[in-house]
Amino acid sequence: MNSIKRWWNKVSGRLVADGEDARDVTAMELCRMLQRCPSCAGTFEEHTYALFAVTVLGDERTERLKGFFNAIEEYRWEDAQKYQDFDQKRDAVVAYVLKCRSGSLALVMERSPSEVYETDRLIACTLIEQENGQLLNRIIPANEWRQLSGSGPA
Secondary structure (H helix, E strand, O other), X not given: XXXXXXXXXXXXXXXXXXXXXXXXXXXXXHHHHHOOOOOOOOOOOOOEEEEEEEEEOOHHHHHHHHHHHHHHHOOOHHHHHOOEOOOOOOOEEEXXXXXXXXXXXXXXXXXXXXXXXXXXXXXXXXXXOHHHHHHHHHHOOHHHOEEOOOOOEO
């Protein structure tokens, strides 16, 4: 049952706890890893996030992983966003975009293990300068932003 819940969490970002009480597990994990907004150093009230890209880890996928990291490091947002491969039986690198209440953006990357007993691990958190942030913000559909401190859509 845990593997099914973990898969659902990865796919939807939500875990239904008591039938009606849906909590955003992804938001809880991001808050746990970051503890404070990297931009304003405050709490996560009025902050949103969006799943941006994901790619599977593996020895045979080294070149693909390099391409993913290069696209992110070079701010080639459209290329990076094309990485949407996921396999519940494999560890993955997941990239989220965090939007501060000030409007500034940060890119958060985590290692998401396939094992139920392992927790997600923060790889990097980078503030995006305004010009590149505007480009990144434009390619994320408005309906994909979710409240970081809540459980519903932004």
